Amino acid sequence: MCRVSTENTASMFGITFTFAVVNLLLTLSCLSGIVVVGINRPKAKNAISKNLVKLMSEAVEDIKKNNKVRSVIVCSLVPGIFCAGADLKERAKMHQSEVGPFVSKARALITELGNLPMPTIAAIDGAALGGGLEMALACDIRISSNCAKMGLVEAKLAIIPGAGGTQRLPRAIGVSLAKELIFAARVVDGAEACRLGLVSHSVEQNKSGDAAYLRALELAREFNPQGPIAIRMAKLAINQGMEVDLATGLAIEEACYAQVIPTKDRLEGLAAFKEKRTPRYKGE
DSSP: OOOOOOSSSEEETTEEESOOOSTTSEEEEEETTEEEEEEOOGGGTTOBOHHHHHHHHHHHHHHHHOTTOOEEEEEESSTTEEEOOBOHHHHHHSOHHHHHHHHHHHHHHHHHHHTOSSOEEEEEOSEEETHHHHHHHTSSEEEEETTOEEEOOGGGGTOOOOSSHHHHHHHHHOHHHHHHHHHHTOOEEHHHHHHHTSSSEEEOOOTTSOHHHHHHHHHHHHHTTSOHHHHHHHHHHHHHHTTSOHHHHHHHHHHHHHHHTTOHHHHHHHHHHHHTSOOOOOOO
């Protein structure tokens, strides 16, 4: 499935991480500037625990600081599961006073994932429920296998989505549909999720169970040859512009465009066009 590193620190394709693998719950690997974050808690169906939140927060922080990272894929190393949501066994042992702070940390992690400056892709090859779907919703693009199951099912436990689900799902599929899915705690498969606009692509699952990951890898490879600063500025312009009126959004676009004008990459793009060759962008 995803290629992994099993070292305590990692340096891959010139990208050095202070965090790689701890207790094999989470792995980072790099494929030519594409960082793959793989969740690996098979006995707990990749449920979100205190330790996983800590490890993922460290990983996201490392990725955010590194300008050589072109794109990020979040996936699972556990067949049939993306992330089953909160670790309910751990949650049951928490004192009531601990629940709020833990949810705040999980929400902060998912917010930081959503705020990464480079493109992020969730590869959903299995069930993404509750907080697992909220994690995927924070990514720029979601790709699923047609048999993957997805849903914000918190209402079954008499709670609500607490890591951004009530905000990101309506932005993805519209307010009315989001309310219907959340109120009913409905689970949909990948094909239905694609029809609703919850995922961008739904692909036929393969024998190795990583069809969504392989499609995500193809997509990341489409992104990576483009100017990395331009991609980051485009993401910033879209993300910020979607939250404001059109006039303000156009001003945001203008400000982001101004950031690419003085770059060496812009000059490289013009030179490559003139010389009829492939540009070599360095993110400068």
